[in-house]
Amino acid sequence: MKKFFALFIPLIFLFSLGFSQASVQDIIITPTQLSTLTIKLWINRAVGATYYPGENIYLYFKTSQDAYITIYDYTTDGKLRMIFPNSFQQNNFVRANNVYVIPNPNYNFVISGPNGREVIEAIASTSPGVIPQPRIGNQPFSEIPEGLGYLQNLKIDIVGKPVAVATTYFYVGYVPRVGIVHFDSQPPKASLYVDGIYEGQTPMDLQLQDGDHLAVFWYGTYNVSKVFKVTPNTYQTVSSVIPVLPNYPSIQMFPVDFNTSPSGAMIFVNGKMLGISPCTINLDGGTYEITIVKPDYATIVTQISVNNTQSFNFQIQRLSF
Template sequence: MKRSLIVVLALLVAVMAFADMQLKNIIIVPQPSELEVKVWLNKPEGAVYQVGESLNIYFKANKSCYVLIYNIRTDGKITLLFPNKYDSNNYIAPNVTYKLPISNLYSFKVAPPEGKEFIQIIASTSFIPIIQQLRDLGTKQTFPLLSEDAENYVQKQILPYLSGEWASDITYFYVGRAPRTGVAQLESNPTGAHVYVDGKYIGRTPARVELDEGQHFATFYWQNQVRTETFFVTAGRTVLVTANFIQKTMLNINTTPPGAQIFLDGSFIGVSPIQIEVQPGQHTVLATMPGYSAAQQSFTVAPGETKTINLVLNPEQATLKVFSSPAGASIYVNGQYRGVAPSAGLTLTLAPGTYSVEARLSGYQDASMTVTLNPGETRTITLTLVPRKATLNIFTNPVGASIYVNGNYIGTTRTTGLSVQVDPGTHTIIATMSGYQDTTVTVNVGSGETKRVDITLPPIIRTGFLLIYTNPTNASIYVDGRYVGVAGPTGLRVEVDANVVHRVVASLPDYEDASVEVQVSPNETRTVNLTLEPIVKVGTVSINSSPSNALVYINGYLKGITPLRLDLEYGTYQLVVIKGGYYAEVLTLKVDRKSVSVSVTLRPIQ
C-alpha cells in the first residue's frame, strides 16, 4: 500500500510573535485590476483547526493564469505549497475552482502549537521569472522552505519581480483556539477609497471589519494615491483607522475659439485651454483675443473641486456696403441671399473674415467678388453686371421631339428646327419622344452667339440577357422565383427585362442555395457566376471522464473541462484528456452522426 505524504502546517511560536514583525512588509497587497484571484480553506476564514485535523486549500481566478501558493508562519518562515513535485501544473483555467491537494499522494495536517497562520496566493497572466523560479524549486524539492525571514524575502525576492498583469489574495486560520477580537472602523477623506486589511480586499470606505487582537495594517487606494496605515486591535474595542488623501483644487479654462489670453484675478496665467491649481474661494477669469470682444466670469470653487469654465468670445463686427450696376440686383454672401441692392446700396453687418459676394439680376451675367473684412472695418464695394442673351437652334432626329432647356419646356422640333433665346453660359438640353430614349446634351454659348444643336434620339430597347454559370454545374436556376432551367457546363442564357433588378437563385441537392441580385441594360448580356457551398453537417459530442474536471484538447486546442458538451463538424479528430496525477489519454474521435458520446477512464500515475 502506498502512503500519502503528510504536510504539517505548524505554527512554531504563539500568535503574538507577529508583533515582532511588520505585517505590511510580509503580506503582499495588490492594486485593484481586471485580474482577480481568490483563496480559501475548507472552513470559513478565521476558523479554528484542531491538531491533526485535515486542511484543504481552494482557489480560482477570473482569467487563465499561473499561480503560486505559500504559507507564512508566525515565526517569519515561508513554505512553498504549490506548485509541488506531486502537483506541478500551476496554469489554471478561468472561473474553475481548484482544490489542494489535487493528487492523493499527500495531505495537509494541522500541528501544534496554537496560533495564527496565513495562506497567500499570487496569480499572473504571464509566465514571469519569479513564477518560473518557484515552480522549478517546488517541483524539485518537497515543499521547500523559501526563507526564515519573511520580511526580507517578500520585499527583496518577490515584490520587485512582480510585473505585467498580476493579483494576489490571502486567508488565515487558527490552531487550537481563536483569539479575542475587536473591530476596525475604516475611513478615508474623501470617502469611497478601495481598502485592503492584511492583504484582504474589504471594499470601499467607510467599512467595518472584525479582527483578532494585535497588529494589522490597512492599504487604501484612491485615484492615483495609496496610503498604508498600521494599527492595533484591542479585544472588545473599536479602533478608528483613517487615510487622508491630498485633494487639489483645480480650474479648467476653455474658450471658443481657443488661443485666448487668460487672466485670473487680474494676473496673466497663459493661453486657453489651460488647467491651473487654485485656492478655494471666489475668483474672476477674463479672456481676451485680438478681433474679439473680451469675456469674463466670476465664480466660487470649493476645496478639492475641479471646476471647468467655458468662455465664448464674440468677434467684433464689420460693415459691408454693396452697390450693383445697374441697381436692383439680388445680393448673395457665401451663397446665402442677403437682400436687394437699391441705388443707395445694401448695408450688411458681418463678422470679420473673408466672404464671396455675388450679384444676380435677370438678363445679366452674375457678378462676384471676394472681400476680406477686418474687425470694426467699414467697406464699400460695387458689382457691375453685363447684359446676356444668346440663341440656340435645336434640331432632332427624328423630328417632333419635345425640348426642355435647363428643365423648362420650350416646344417641339420641326424640320426647320426650334430656336430659343438663352443667357450666355452653359445650358442643359433634354429631348424626349415616345418610343425613344431621352437624350441630354450640354452646350455652352457666349453672349450674343447663335449656335446649332443637333440631337439624335436612339430607339428604346427593353430587354437584355443573363448568361448564368454555376460551380458545381447543373444547378437549377430560378429568376425572380420562376424556374428557368439548368446551368450546364456552357451556362444558361435567359432573357430578362432591362433596367430592373432581378434576383437569381441557384439550387442543387446537398448544397446551400446561392443567390445574387443583378440588373442589365437594354440589349446587354451580363455574365453571372454563382458558387454553391456544400451543406456543413455538425454533430453534438459529449465527453465525460472518470474522474471528472479533466482538461479536454481537440486537435491540440483546449476546449474545456469534463464533463464537456460541444458541437463539431463531421470528421475525424484527435482527442486528448489530461488531469493532474493521471496519465493523459489520446483517442481518435469520429463525428459521423448528430450525437456522439465519449467516456474516458483516466489511469492514476503509480
C-alpha cells in the same frame, strides 16, 4: 495505492501571538497597480477560523483569466515555503473561472501545533516567468531559506507588473480575542483591504482579531497603507486621507435591490455576504458575481452589471431529497 503526505504546519507558541519578529507590512504583498486579472483564495472555513491539531485543511483558488499561480505559506515562526506548485502538483498553469483545490487526493494537509496564526498568500500572472519560482526539489514543498528577504525582493520584482494577489489566514488551537475597528477615509467610499483581503467600502466597521494588521485604502488608482494594532474588547478608528487630484472623478454608488422568492436568502457579492433578501445594497458601477444561498434551496450564481439604480428578482428552487 494512493500516497498521502501529512503537512504539519508550524506555528508560533500561544504566548507569542503575531507574525514572529516580522511586521505585518513585511509579510502582506500588495500590488502596486490595479489589474484586470483577479484571484480569489479561501480555505474550507471562514477566514480567520480556528483549526485544531489533527484536522485537515483545504485551500481553494480561482482566477478571472488563464494564469500562472504561486502560493506561499508564511509560518509564524518566521519560515517561508512555497506550497504550490509542489512535488505533487508541479504544473502551476490554471484555467479561468475553474476552482482548484490543494491538496489533491494524493496527499493531505494535517494541522499540527503549536498554537498561532498562519498566513497564506497567492500571486497570479498571465505570463510565465513574472513570478520567480524556487526550485522544486526532492522535498514535497520548497522551503525558502531567505524568508522575509525573499518576500521583500518579490515585492520589488512585481512593481509595475499586472499581477493579482490574494491572502487568507487561520488560527490553530485557540479562538483569538477580538476588537471592533471603524474605518473611514477622505474621500469616502474607498475600497478597503485588511491583511490583503477585500472587505468593502469606507466607512465601515469590522471585528478583527487582536494583534497587528495592515489596511490598504484604494480610491481609483490612488492608495494609502496603514499598519494598526487591535486591542481586545475595544472600539477604535483607523482613518486615511487619500491624496487624490482635485479634479479626480468621485465614485458614484447606486442602490441595488435584491428580491428572492421565497425571501430570506443570503446575498453574496463577489464572495462577500452583504445582505439577506429582500435587501438594498449600494454598489458602484461595474460587473459583479452574485451568489444566492438559502438552506434546502438550489444555489444561484450569476453576474450583474450595475450602472444605475436597479432591482433584481430571483426565483429559487427548493431541492427535493
